[in-house]
Amino acid sequence: MTTSTARVLALLEILQSGGLRTVPDLAARLGVDERTVRRYVGHLLELGVPVDSVRGRYGGYRLAPGYRMPPLMLTDEEALAVVLGLLAGRRAGLVTTSAAAGESATAKLLRVLPAALRRRLDALLDTADFTARPRAATAPETEVLLELAEAALHRRPVAIGYTDRKGRESDRTVLPYGLVAHAGRWYLSGADPADGEVRTFRLDRVTALRVRSGSFEVPAEFDPAATVLDSLARTPWTHDVSLRIRGSVQHIRGHLPAAIATVTTPDEGTDWVQVRIRAERLDWIPPVLAALDRPFVVERPAALRDLVRALARRLDAYATDESA
Incomplete structure (x- = not known):
């Protein structure tokens, strides 16, 4: 959605709240000049929205008395995209203020959709399930x-x-x-x-x-996403883990993404990669190293070497146990 389109919709939202709005007030609310406000009103009139113009010293714009927005006309595919987008945002923990905001937005959307389409989307929301658990997080204001x-x-x-x-x-x-x-x-x-x-x-x-x-x-x-991931990976934690792993960066990244580890690409002539991990616990790292299935060297901490050896002993015991 372009900025001008968003502001035209914002103008409609302001006018729907009722009352007469002066041009200077609308300009200040929308962050544009008065000439632009008049152009936005023209766009609404072209769309069939009845905006009354009141002349005079205290004049301005208002919606025609009794006007109500018609039902929201979306194709089935468009409505599905919006509803699933709201649902995905809630499950990802990205809704702001509270989960109630996403739920109320979904409810409002369903109320203004045609009845047949609303019933189909209600059926989807009632029957759909997800393999990934909802992510709980503290959302910003x-x-x-x-x-x-x-x-x-x-x-x-x-x-x-x-x-x-x-x-x-x-x-x-x-x-x-x-x-x-x-x-x-x-x-x-x-x-x-x-x-x-x-x-x-x-x-x-x-x-x-x-x-x-x-x-x-x-x-x-400048890449904001890459910068944030790098910053999170460098955040000081209880353990500062340093590894050398023999393998490609792509293969290592498949098990140790950027949010978890920093990976230094190898110098020319070597296939060893330097990996740094900041962690509160070490117990999850040996299984990841086993899953990598590549030669590695634990440079620090020594406690991680003990955990790797302990995992190796358990795996060996499991492999040789014929009693099961």
Whole structure:
């Protein structure tokens, strides 16, 4: 959806709330000039929406008395795409404020669909099941997410209050480069204007937000998603694991994705890859190394070598036990 289309729909939403709206008020609400407001009203009239124009010092626009939006006309495929999108967002933990927001949006959508199509979608929602479990996560406030999105789009610095993973509170100024949804959480990737260092922030830890004046440029080829994944992989944890694995980066990434490990591509002439993992526990790593089925060296910690040996002994015992 283009920005202008979104604002035309926003104008309709404002007018549907009732009352007479002045042109300056609409311009301020939509973030456009008064001439653009009049153009948007023209678009609504072209679509058959009866917008009355009231002239005079206190004039403006309002919807014709008694006007109601017609039922939402979507094809079966379009309606299915919207409903499944809402459902997927809820299960992925990406709905904002609460799961109730996604449920109420789905209910409103179903109410304005034609009855026959509504019955078919109700049947799908009642009978469909998923192999993946719903992901629980703490969602950010809706206003925080949307205001940061606008700031990132228009290249505006923001001042935020932030609580880090250790509970420490701070006030920061950030140049918002991009927003990333990952593993049921929203992240902001942005730079500190003082030193240019790029940092990652969890949006549910943002306690205050204010858009500041000024502008900035995002570095060429900057990839917010890759930056967030790299930052998460480098987050300090209880164990700093260092491995050398003989194999291709593609094969290793199939078992150790970017959110879990950093992989340094091998120098020319060698097929050994350097892998770093930050982990709270070590017990899950030996089974992954076994699944890789490639030669490896545990550089640190020593405790991981003991766990690998223990797994090898168990597997050997299972393989030689003929009593089962």
